[in-house]
Amino acid sequence: xFTHTKTMKKxxxxxxxxxxxxxxxxxxxxxxxxxxxxxxxxxxxxxxNPEAAQSITGTATGLxxxxxxxxxxxFKFQNPVENNPDNPYGIDFTVFGNPASVNSAxxxxxxxMKDKNNNGLPDDTWYELxxxxxxxxxxxxxxxxxxxxxxxxxxxxxPWTDNQNSSGFVxxxxxxxxxxxxxxxxFPAVNQSEYTLSGTKIEAAIDLSDAANIKSYRRAxxxxxxxxxxxxxxxLPDNPYTEDIEGTGGDAFDISWAVDENGNYVDLNEADFxxxxxxxxxxxxxxxxxxxxxxxxxxxxxxxxxxxxxxxxVIKDLPKKILTNTPYQLExxxxxxxxxxxxxxxxxxxNLAGTVINENNILNVSEVGTLVLTASFESNPDIFANFxxxxxxxxxxxxxxxxxxxxxxxxxxxxxxxxxxxNLNVEMYNSYGKCVKKILDCSETDKINxxxxxxxxxxxxxxxxxxxxxxxxIKN
Ligand SMILES: [Ca+2]
Ligand SMILES: [Ca+2]
Ligand SMILES: [Ca+2]
Ligand SMILES: [Ca+2]
Numbered sequence: 001x002f003t004h005t006k007t008m009k010k011x012x013x014x015x016x017x018x019x020x021x022x023x024x025x026x027x028x029x030x031x032x033x034x035x036x037x038x039x040x041x042x043x044x045x046x047x048x049n050p051e052a053a054q055s056i057t058g059t060a061t062g063l064x065x066x067x068x069x070x071x072x073x074x075f076k077f078q079n080p081v082e083n084n085p086d087n088p089y090g091i092d093f094t095v096f097g098n099p100a101s102v103n104s105a106x107x108x109x110x111x112x113m114k115d116k117n118n119n120g121l122p123d124d125t126w127y128e129l130x131x132x133x134x135x136x137x138x139x140x141x142x143x144x145x146x147x148x149x150x151x152x153x154x155x156x157x158x159p160w161t162d163n164q165n166s167s168g169f170v171x172x173x174x175x176x177x178x179x180x181x182x183x184x185x186x187f188p189a190v191n192q193s194e195y196t197l198s199g200t201k202i203e204a205a206i207d208l209s210d211a212a213n214i215k216s217y218r219r220a221x222x223x224x225x226x227x228x229x230x231x232x233x234x235x236l237p238d239n240p241y242t243e244d245i246e247g248t249g250g251d252a253f254d255i256s257w258a259v260d261e262n263g264n265y266v267d268l269n270e271a272d273f274x275x276x277x278x279x280x281x282x283x284x285x286x287x288x289x290x291x292x293x294x295x296x297x298x299x300x301x302x303x304x305x306x307x308x309x310x311x312x313x314v315i316k317d318l319p320k321k322i323l324t325n326t327p328y329q330l331e332x333x334x335x336x337x338x339x340x341x342x343x344x345x346x347x348x349x350x351n352l353a354g355t356v357i358n359e360n361n362i363l364n365v366s367e368v369g370t371l372v373l374t375a376s377f378e379s380n381p382d383i384f385a386n387f388x389x390x391x392x393x394x395x396x397x398x399x400x401x402x403x404x405x406x407x408x409x410x411x412x413x414x415x416x417x418x419x420x421x422x423n424l425n426v427e428m429y430n431s432y433g434k435c436v437k438k439i440l441d442c443s444e445t446d447k448i449n450x451x452x453x454x455x456x457x458x459x460x461x462x463x464x465x466x467x468x469x470x471x472x473x474i475k476n
Pocket of ligand 1: 082083084085087090091092254255256
């Protein structure tokens, strides 16, 4: 808990008076200094050009897309953002994205910089604000991705390679027909053959199993375009340590979460510059790439009278389905005001008999059913988090392999077939999410006729006895 001595309170009070005289009103973004998006379906449109970047300044609600992983924007406020201990829940500023629900998060990492050399430029050290997922083993620090310009006059898939030996595409879709690679007219600083973006990549928590209701689950705290808005005229920010939306909602940030390049917390009294960067590399089927949007940001004023939950447990997501007699590594962290408590132990409990969690937090379940995992503070069992997953039989494991149902030929002209298919239900969606074909009891020998469909990208929702998969097929 934060406790203040009387003298500290007095000092803060005078500081508060000073600030009120200084700021007059709440501070909004005064200047966007740099905007370098990754390729994406909104890039080079009115949501992805230099004017869009400027639209997030001031009190009006703008909209700028950062594109796929690594795209970023750098902005400042008129005055430095203070890390004032009297700020509600420690929150110093709020960034507003546009998630419509808890299932439409497009998480971005946030970094802060002090203008140490006092030249008014963001040429000093960036410190990442370590959010809830920063410490997970699946988060990759120093992730680098290189995008190659497909050099077409219309939308085309943009190939990428990363420093983890992976490659893929930012897929073109039918919604947006302009090239997705930042063009020279809007982005003269972006190399027109290839460019590289780097940052911390967090694992996507997306669910494509229902093509009509694609989900990207919200992270616990510390990411932009992650949490829905509340009352934007409220004087209070959201409390990031509760599920509910308080005050303005949006994504609340505390400068005290700043870490150095080794992941150690650093003490910063204020931030002169703020950078927001898309932190996930993922495709959302017919919705296109996961890409952060930012609408505006707000500085938070001190109010020492505000109280609320300050402790939180964060559990790393497991798959929505897990297998019996298979080891899964569990991870959970204890936070106080968003900083890891190194001395707090996590206690795991579950609802299913035959569940073992060993001293290395390896989970093994022997019974099928709905598993509810609970992780709580050892010092206070009232502070806990739950995660729910379905446990299925070992025999299902083959069905979890995405490669099993390969589409061929792909691209296809008149028909395609589905490798290994047997008793499958297949639904075919166009890029507007409309179902254009349904096939029941599909087998590998079935040639699925697409002669009458118009050219473009389609998504197949393939369901077998146990699972559903989303596959992409191109009709030429
Ligand atoms: Ca703070
Ligand atoms: Ca500087
Ligand atoms: Ca909250
Ligand atoms: Ca968004």
